[in-house]
Amino acid sequence: MAVTFSDLHTEEGVKSVEEHLAGKSYISGDQITVDDVKVYAAISEKPSDAFPNASKWYDSVASQLAKSFPGKAVGVRFSGAAAAAPAEAVKAEAPAADEDDDDMDLFGDETEEEKKAAEDREAAKKDTKKPKESGKSSILMDVKPWDDETDMKQLEAVVRAVEMPGLLWGASKLVPVGYGIKKLTIMLTIVDDLVSPDNLIEDFLTSEPNNEYIQSVDIVAFNKI
Structure with a gap:
C-alpha cells in the first residue's frame, strides 16, 4: 500500500x-x-x-x-548556454575520413593481428541475435528557475512535457532555496540504453524554448535499479 x-x-x-x-x-x-x-x-x-x-x-x-556514489559531491550543472554549442565545434571532434590510420593509434604499438582480432570481435557482436537486456536508473534532479518571478507551475509543465521512449517522470516538489526563489526537485526513471541524462538536460530541458523558464539542472542522485 x-x-x-x-x-x-x-x-x-x-x-x-x-x-x-x-x-x-x-x-x-x-x-x-x-x-x-x-x-x-x-x-x-x-x-x-x-x-x-x-x-x-x-x-x-x-x-x-x-x-x-563514492567521492566528494561537487554537483553537476548544465546551463542553457552549454546546449548551444556551435556546429563547427561538433564537427571538429570527428576525425576526417581520410586521416592516416597511424594518427588514430594513440599507443602506436597495436599489431595487424591485434587489429584484425578486434575487428572480428566487433563483427561478432553485431551479428548476434540475442537481445541485450537493458538496465534502468532512478535519477533525482534539481531544476532551477532564473529568478523569483519565474512561473514554477509552467516550469514543471515544460519539464514533464519532455517525452521520449524510456523516460518516465515521477514525484516532484518545490523546495525553497532563498530570496523567494524555489527549485523543482523531481524524480525520473530512465532506460539506460534509450535515454542519456546529459542529452536530456542539454538538448531538451535547457535548450530553447524551455530555457525561458529553466536556468540550470543539477543531478542530485543517480541510482541503478
Missing part, C-alpha cells in the same frame, strides 16, 4: 516520517529501496534528535548512498 508524505521540509512533515518508521528500518520494508531515496531527497536536512527513528533512518540511507 502506497504511503503519502507531504511538506517534508517542515517539522510536521518529518514527524509523519518519524511515526511511519516506528518499528521499521526503512520506508517500504527491511531493505533500502527507491522509496527511501525519494523521501531522503525530499527532506532538506538530517532530522534532529527529537525524531530518533527518522534520524537513525536518515543516517542509514546517507551511509548506503555514500557507498554507491
Whole structure:
C-alpha cells in the first residue's frame, strides 16, 4: 500500500516520517529501496534528535548512498548556454575520413593481428541475435528557475512535457532555496540504453524554448535499479 508524505521540509512533515518508521528500518520494508531515496531527497536536512527513528533512518540511507556514489559531491550543472554549442565545434571532434590510420593509434604499438582480432570481435557482436537486456536508473534532479518571478507551475509543465521512449517522470516538489526563489526537485526513471541524462538536460530541458523558464539542472542522485 502506497504511503503519502507531504511538506517534508517542515517539522510536521518529518514527524509523519518519524511515526511511519516506528518499528521499521526503512520506508517500504527491511531493505533500502527507491522509496527511501525519494523521501531522503525530499527532506532538506538530517532530522534532529527529537525524531530518533527518522534520524537513525536518515543516517542509514546517507551511509548506503555514500557507498554507491563514492567521492566528494561537487554537483553537476548544465546551463542553457552549454546546449548551444556551435556546429563547427561538433564537427571538429570527428576525425576526417581520410586521416592516416597511424594518427588514430594513440599507443602506436597495436599489431595487424591485434587489429584484425578486434575487428572480428566487433563483427561478432553485431551479428548476434540475442537481445541485450537493458538496465534502468532512478535519477533525482534539481531544476532551477532564473529568478523569483519565474512561473514554477509552467516550469514543471515544460519539464514533464519532455517525452521520449524510456523516460518516465515521477514525484516532484518545490523546495525553497532563498530570496523567494524555489527549485523543482523531481524524480525520473530512465532506460539506460534509450535515454542519456546529459542529452536530456542539454538538448531538451535547457535548450530553447524551455530555457525561458529553466536556468540550470543539477543531478542530485543517480541510482541503478
